[in-house]
Amino acid sequence: MELNRAGAATIKRVYNNNVLLAGLGDGSEMILVGKGIGFSHKPGEPVDVEAADQRFVPDGSYAASHVAGVLGDAPLEQIEVVQEIMALARTELKLEPRQSLLVPILDHLGFAVQRARESMKVDFPLRWEVAQLYPAEGQLGRRVVELVRQRLGVTLQEEEWVAFALHFVNQQWSKADFSKTVSMTETIARTFTLLSVRWGKNIDENGLSAARFVTHLRYLFARSIEGAPADVIQMDVLTAIRRSYPEAADAALETAKLIGGALRRDLGEQEISYLALHTARLYAEMHTIEDKK
Incomplete structure (x- = not known):
């Protein structure tokens, strides 16, 4: 940069x-x-x-005049704070310090500071989802809010961490836009709700299988946004899972419809097979925990 x-x-x-x-x-x-x-x-x-x-x-993210315009609209002290945020994102999340992150973070910071100074409150409806699905990004978002208080002497609305966290998530694939990141977050949260309702039990969203499932769904969205082909499984996974965990196989098909609706396309056989692998793990883990109680 x-x-x-x-x-x-x-x-x-x-x-x-x-x-x-x-x-x-x-x-x-x-x-x-x-x-x-x-x-x-x-x-x-x-x-x-x-x-x-x-x-x-x-760096190719935006035209030079656009980046310069955003920097020109921001107070120098806010630019310096965003540079600190970029350094933290690189250390904590391994995000490259590109202008595709600098510009939206700086723009958001300016509005957040203005809202705080005018005592304006806004709603952040994805607080729970972001905390559960993106714990590392959420933790850094909270650090950003504290950093702003320390460096600028401005106490932001506490929930501003949600928006900063989503900017970090958005940066993890360069071709995504913020609206698609929000859609992805909402869809993943709806997926867990669907599975919990279908199976009549709460899923441990802090468990290893849930974390792997979230990672898979994030990359599924990323591949779709970038137009990349799905990974190939050299066997009929869905049929195999149906024999052992019929509820997990049916849940994978229902989940595929939900995610396909968000992506505005039908998921392919390979993508559904991968979903089935993860729903089977979640189903098995959930019942293992129940059996131990």
Whole structure:
């Protein structure tokens, strides 16, 4: 995201005193951020890129002008906080610090801070689902809320962690958009409800089988979004599972309809077979726990 690149450049646009867009000698562009770097400067003037505190080279996520515009609309202290958030996301979630994460996080932070200062409350209906389905992202979302309090002196609405967590989830596949991430989260939560109602017992969503199932569903959504083919199973898994766990096989077929509706396509035989593997594990784990009681 940042590039240490010495030398002179030409100013293409000044967004404010702290942000400008520069053109380099090789025809590329760079966004320069630093206190006062744009003060009293005009397009066409030379600027030393080393004078910037932060330098952003477009990484293909957005046009340089769009990234520069978002940075230009944000206070410098918020940009610095988002840089800390990006570093945490890289350490905690192994997310690459791309501008496809920086831009929505910075944009969301600005609105969250504004809402807090105006004592505005918004509803976050996916609190429980995000906490259950994405514990690592949720934990980092809570750290972000605390980081904002420490760095900016602003106490955000406590539930803002949900939105930050969903941004981290969204970043895990580059072609997804936020609405699809929300749809995925809602569908996975509905899947667990469907199975619990069908089997008449609550599923341990903190169990190993549930965690594997959530991971599989997330990658199923990701593959669908990216148009990637399903993995191949070299056997009739559904028939085999029906012999041992008929309830799990039937649940897989019903789950496939639910997920297919969210994806707006029918799931293939291989995808249903993988679902059956996971519903069988959940079913077996649930009854093992019951037997021990």
